Amino acid sequence: MSQIDKASRRQKIKDRSRTQVHGNEKKPRLCVYRSLSQIYAQLIDDDNGKTIMSVSSMSKENRALEGTKSDVCRIVGLQLGEKAKAQGITKVIFDRNGFRYHGRVKALADGAREAGLVF
Secondary structure (H helix, E strand, C coil), X not given: CCHHHHHHHHHHHHHHHHCCCCCCCCCCEEEXXXXXXXXXXXXXXXXCCEXXXXXXXXXXXXXXXXXXXXXXXXXXXXXXXXXXXXXXXXXXXXXXXXXXXXXXXXXXXXXXXXXXXXX
């Protein structure tokens, strides 16, 4: 399977899921993007078109993290959950963004759940 086929397949899955996944101010959408070496997560308010907060493995505090990519993703999820709780957000809608729910995406979700987010 070529890279173009993979990208178009993920875009189709993403478009399908976005018809059902919609976040608002009280229950934002937790959107995950996974690149080959990094992970990015955002809490998005779709009603106002605003990103409430974002955390990534590229941020200053996370650049020096040691361990496997899955370990780093779990830590990023924990940080996202703690930041969300500080702003009074406890419930989110998980948007895996066309990626399969396993490996690093699952590790980030588990970390966010450990921090107290409900989805």
